[in-house]
Amino acid sequence: MKEKIHYTQLAVTVYMIQSGVILFALPRLVAEAFGTNGWLGVLILSSIVLVNLYLIILVYKKGNGQSVFAILEASLPKILLYPLYLYIIISCGLLGVFVAKNYTLLIQLTMFPEVNPNHLLFLFLIVAMYFVSKGIYNMAKITVICFLYTIWTTFLLLIVIEEFSFLRMTSFLLQNATDPIGMGLEAYSAFLGFELVLFMFPYLQRDGTFGKAIVVGHLFTTFIYTVVCYVAMGFFSFEQLTNILYPVQVILKFMETPMIERIENFVFAIFLLKILVTVVFYHWVALEVTKQFFKKAKESKLISFLFLGTFLVAIIPTIQREVNEIFAMVVNPYIVFTFCFPLLLLFLLWIQAKKARRQKDVA
Numbered sequence: 001m002k003e004k005i006h007y008t009q010l011a012v013t014v015y016m017i018q019s020g021v022i023l024f025a026l027p028r029l030v031a032e033a034f035g036t037n038g039w040l041g042v043l044i045l046s047s048i049v050l051v052n053l054y055l056i057i058l059v060y061k062k063g064n065g066q067s068v069f070a071i072l073e074a075s076l077p078k079i080l081l082y083p084l085y086l087y088i089i090i091s092c093g094l095l096g097v098f099v100a101k102n103y104t105l106l107i108q109l110t111m112f113p114e115v116n117p118n119h120l121l122f123l124f125l126i127v128a129m130y131f132v133s134k135g136i137y138n139m140a141k142i143t144v145i146c147f148l149y150t151i152w153t154t155f156l157l158l159i160v161i162e163e164f165s166f167l168r169m170t171s172f173l174l175q176n177a178t179d180p181i182g183m184g185l186e187a188y189s190a191f192l193g194f195e196l197v198l199f200m201f202p203y204l205q206r207d208g209t210f211g212k213a214i215v216v217g218h219l220f221t222t223f224i225y226t227v228v229c230y231v232a233m234g235f236f237s238f239e240q241l242t243n244i245l246y247p248v249q250v251i252l253k254f255m256e257t258p259m260i261e262r263i264e265n266f267v268f269a270i271f272l273l274k275i276l277v278t279v280v281f282y283h284w285v286a287l288e289v290t291k292q293f294f295k296k297a298k299e300s301k302l303i304s305f306l307f308l309g310t311f312l313v314a315i316i317p318t319i320q321r322e323v324n325e326i327f328a329m330v331v332n333p334y335i336v337f338t339f340c341f342p343l344l345l346l347f348l349l350w351i352q353a354k355k356a357r358r359q360k361d362v363a
Helices: 007-018 026-034 039-062 068-073 078-110 117-133 136-163 182-191 194-203 210-235 247-254 263-293 299-314 320-362
Strands: none
Touching (some): 007 136, 007 194, 007 210, 007 263, 026 039, 026 182, 026 210, 026 247, 039 182, 039 210, 068 194, 068 320, 078 117, 078 263, 078 299, 078 320, 117 136, 117 263, 136 194, 136 210, 136 263, 182 320, 194 210, 194 320, 210 247, 247 263, 263 299
16 A cells, blocks of 8 residues: 555645745735735735635545546547646746746855856755655655754744834835735745645545645745744835845844854755755656656656756856746746636536536436
8 A cells, every 4th residue: 555645744745835935035025016014915815825725625526536637638638638738847847946046046145156056056956856756755754854944944033023113014004015916926926836736636645634734734834924024024114125135034134143143044054945845846746747748758767857957947047137037937827827727627527527427327
């Protein structure tokens, strides 16, 4: 009997995939998107994600936990199926690798200004490739370990609590937004990753806890994002916040402990584990879809070609602005896809159920 991913592992995995490098910029993004007291915007975005999660839970229940590929291949012809598969491979591969590229650029900016970020990216992807090669069950176990190593960093916010002032928190709600659509979509992308659970259906324990696990994981992400944004808006004035590229990075620079003077460098190093999990699971999904094209190919070869391909694309942009532009080109249509894909699966399941009832009536 094969091992299965259980409730705790799934909840932790959802949180770890969602929580990425965008956290360092999130307070600025919600301030620009929603205006004053923009931390409330995190709750608005989280509510939209909950609707999406409900659709995914319905897919799991209506399909009795069967594989997404089984649902698609039972109803769609190859002429429609293969372009869809290709889109998922490209989107997930690029999202994963550009999250890694963003992180390496941030590391270069804060810790190693003389190092080529592409060299750091190469080393990062080598580790991620090894991680993916261990298989989904071991990936889930390692993710829990990474969670235990990183979760304590949230409590560092207590160090700057003395700098927090309610006087910086205006009484006006959601006013003076500068870019509600552009920054709103970018802030929403901070929650992406939950959709990857669609591809984990065959590997989950069938104990009725699937829906609860992914909702708990997402709500924990929401809690962390809300707390970080709330503290940032009491740490900076609204005008300051909208003019700082990475507000959380600046907050970390103010932190000092008796043991560690430059705590931000230590946190960036620890944060590597969170980024690694996100990168790994996006590449794992891209790998699972690639297997549908090359069913007889060795997995090790597919992993190597997949990571080589994403690396070669990621080395093209050299500065943060170029990376952000390409990332936006990939992530904005992908946000629409995360809503449409579960709806497509539900529609196909409805057709299949209707067909089965007809055959039963005829028999």
